[in-house]
Amino acid sequence: MPRLLIIAPHHSYRIAPYINAAKQLGIDITIASAGEHSIISVINKGLHIDFSDQQQALLEILSAAEETPFQAVLGTDDMSVALAASAAKALGLMHNPPAAALIARRKDHARACLLSAGVAVPAHQRIELGSSIPAQLEELNYPCVLKPLAMSGSRGVIRVDDTDSAQLAIYKIMTILREVEVADEAEAIFAESFIEGIEIAYEGILANGELTTLALFDKPDPLNGPYFEETYYISPSRLSEKLQQQVKQTVLDACQAYGLRQGPIHAELRIDANEKAWVLEVAARTIGGECARLVELVTGQALEKLVLAQLLEIPLPIIKFQAGAGVLMIPIPRAGILRRIEGISDAKAVSGIEELVISVRDGHELVPLPEGSSYLGFIYAVADSAEDAEFALREAHRKLTIVTAPVFKLSPALS
Numbered sequence: 001m002p003r004l005l006i007i008a009p010h011h012s013y014r015i016a017p018y019i020n021a022a023k024q025l026g027i028d029i030t031i032a033s034a035g036e037h038s039i040i041s042v043i044n045k046g047l048h049i050d051f052s053d054q055q056q057a058l059l060e061i062l063s064a065a066e067e068t069p070f071q072a073v074l075g076t077d078d079m080s081v082a083l084a085a086s087a088a089k090a091l092g093l094m095h096n097p098p099a100a101a102l103i104a105r106r107k108d109h110a111r112a113c114l115l116s117a118g119v120a121v122p123a124h125q126r127i128e129l130g131s132s133i134p135a136q137l138e139e140l141n142y143p144c145v146l147k148p149l150a151m152s153g154s155r156g157v158i159r160v161d162d163t164d165s166a167q168l169a170i171y172k173i174m175t176i177l178r179e180v181e182v183a184d185e186a187e188a189i190f191a192e193s194f195i196e197g198i199e200i201a202y203e204g205i206l207a208n209g210e211l212t213t214l215a216l217f218d219k220p221d222p223l224n225g226p227y228f229e230e231t232y233y234i235s236p237s238r239l240s241e242k243l244q245q246q247v248k249q250t251v252l253d254a255c256q257a258y259g260l261r262q263g264p265i266h267a268e269l270r271i272d273a274n275e276k277a278w279v280l281e282v283a284a285r286t287i288g289g290e291c292a293r294l295v296e297l298v299t300g301q302a303l304e305k306l307v308l309a310q311l312l313e314i315p316l317p318i319i320k321f322q323a324g325a326g327v328l329m330i331p332i333p334r335a336g337i338l339r340r341i342e343g344i345s346d347a348k349a350v351s352g353i354e355e356l357v358i359s360v361r362d363g364h365e366l367v368p369l370p371e372g373s374s375y376l377g378f379i380y381a382v383a384d385s386a387e388d389a390e391f392a393l394r395e396a397h398r399k400l401t402i403v404t405a406p407v408f409k410l411s412p413a414l415s
């Protein structure tokens with residue numbers, strides 16, 4: 001039985017799907033995580049590492065591998081892909097260069113790398129928070145997008161049209177940056193020109209530098225800001241075959257620029273009015289969260305199974321599903337305390353709806369973008385065409401009523 005080491009933060013929602021995939025493929029797995037107090041036995045009984053000391057974590061992984069060798073090492077999240085790459089390299093296993101795995105985490109480094117390789121990325125610059133901000137805002141070409149150097153899920157990503165809105169956005173982003181733990185990630189805010197156009201998401205897998213497309217998703221709702229909430233992902237893409245090829249080639253060019261050769265690739269691109277594809281993100285990981293389920297609806301195989309099969313060179317056929325499939329990441333309608341969600345049964349009963357998952361509990365505080373980061377849940381649809389899948393999702397969403405109560409915060413002077 002092949003043995004695989006999975007490195008993951010202990011709270012990662014990706015662990016469970018990987019455990020299931022490994023079981024189905026007959027792979028023995030060990031989880032390396034910081035979860036010595038975890039109630040999940042596979043984490044509790046796994047290897048306990050401290051992510052804040054990567055050198056020590058690497059040594060512990062290598063010494064565990066001496067006792068019982070692994071055939072592959074996988075990192076599940078932005079946090080762990082570089083450590084996994086270093087461990088796999090030291091063990092002589094299939095790996096990406098550790099620096100390549102890490103680069104997508106930092107938007108400034110990633111953009112600089114792609115620009116010098118001639119890949120189309122928006123014009124960009126850093127706004128140094130230690131220098132005069134108004135002077136730097138005067139130099140920007142508007143409209144542009146301001147964003148943290150290293151965050152995800154569109155948190156703190158704000159479109160601005162002039163210096164006044166830019167100044168307000170900078171204040172908002174600086175508040176969000178207070179929680180950043182890596183000091184140099186809070187030293188600057190990234191600014192780049194706003195690319196007008198449609199947006200798509202690309203999922204693929206690299207094997208020895210060769211890229212296979214798993215799915216291409218249209219995002220049918222216009223994303224013009226000021227905040228950029230993800231909502232609908234619909235497959236198959238309605239882009240022309242020629243544009244789909246251009247998207248794939250652009251993603252491959254970006255992978256080559258980073259030096260990536262193996263494993264899952266998640267990318268977001270914009271296509272402008274001249275049909276030019278611009279890279280917004282190319283990352284050495286799978287699509288976030290529950291959306292991975294959508295890849296299974298499109299390929300007939302769980303995404304995690306495809307990733308493990310590639311790593312361990314197990315042949316696994318992809319059965320391309322030509323009909324329509326889609327997901328709606330249920331948006332947070334307003335800030336407040338979630339009281340209840342009405343209409344769930346009616347939404348599930350809409351023709352084409354596969355599944356509806358609510359991931360937030362009653363009583364939780366809902367925080368919309370740009371400060372917040374999560375969705376209320378996910379609705380999946382399968383239908384005869386992309387249009388029908390999108391229609392089913394819109395219908396199901398219309399059936400939901402999200403009841404919230406306002407949050408009353410007592411100021412210390414009053415309490």
Ligand code: ADP
Nearest residue numbers: 122145151152153154155157193194195223228
């Ligand atoms: P994150 O990594 O937090 O998801 P991104 O940089 O991918 O942040 O931006 C999130 C979303 O904001 C994108 O999916 C896109 O809709 C929008 N966006 C970001 N940068 C640009 C840009 N330069 N032009 C147009 N839209 C952008």
